[in-house]
Amino acid sequence: MFVSVAVLILIQSVCVAPVTVTSSSPRVQVLEYSDAKLSCEFKTEREKNPRIEWKKKDKDVSFVYFEGHFKGPFRSRAEIDGATVLLHRVTQADAGEYRCEVSAPLDTVTLGETNITLEVLVPPHTPSCDIPSSALTGSQVELRCSDQHSIPPAVYTWYKDKKPLLIRHANDTFTINKFTGMLIFQKVSKTDAGQYHCEANNKVGPPKSCEAKHMQIDDLNLPAVITGVVLVCLIGLLCAFGVCYAHRQGYFSRHRGSQHSGYSHTPQEFSFQPQDFKHKQSFML
DSSP states (O other), X not given: OHXXXXXXXXXXXXXXXXXXXXXXXXXXXXETTSOEEEOOEEEOSSOSSXXXXXXXXXXXXXXXXXXXXXXXXXXXXXXXXXXXXXXXXOOGGGOEEEEEEEEOTTSSSOEEEEEEEEEEEBOOOOOEEEOOSEEETTSOEEEEEEOSSOBSOOEEEEEXXXXXXXXXXXXXXXXXXXXXXXXXXXXXXXGGOEEEEEEEEOSSSOOEEOOOEEEEEEOOOHHHHHHHHHHHHHHHHHHHHHHHHHHHTTTTOTTTTOTTTTOOOOGGGGOOOGGGGOOOTTOOO
């Protein structure tokens, strides 16, 4: 009797298994322009024809597969097997979180779902490098290296004369940030001159390097700098003296150079008096 009851309970528990949805690969990583398989497996209790839907979660939720058809950009480059989806030639626009939903109206639990995250990997591109051609001894110099396209983000290694630059001591004159690609010399010296290049690597594809450039370190010519400063000061003093002298001589007077300056005519000089035309005896027709 006890065995019969146990068997009955076991049968009932098997028959009442609701719809379940799982994925054998909830996190998928593929190279750009390759195929991505988004697995979705399900089991139902009674439903023989469950409804399968795929959605993509971006800023909004959009349909990937609905009512037996792929939608939008997936229409011509995707296929489905059971509930598992195969995407062809994926790009960065395809990366994101997907949700597989299975509806079973006849089951005790009518809806099951599982999420799959798709990461599209991009190998390193040739990084852009900013390497100054020259610098003065004792000055701070920054070298920059950047690859904006690699996914996951690349890490950077700097080379001098084809040898990697490594931080060996706390008193080294330079620092390197392998995540930002910054190489900073606090105070460059003549020994820092050489050929520099940077390498980007994210372990997805082969590393890429920028073209090597020579950085020259010049000594600061202190006597020439002092001479230049003195000459500038002398020229400034001469200009100031000239302006003061011109001002004292009246060259900046508002009336200087006027058309009537220094001579003016009174009205009497141009008036005609009657006596000016009196008949003189020596005047004869």
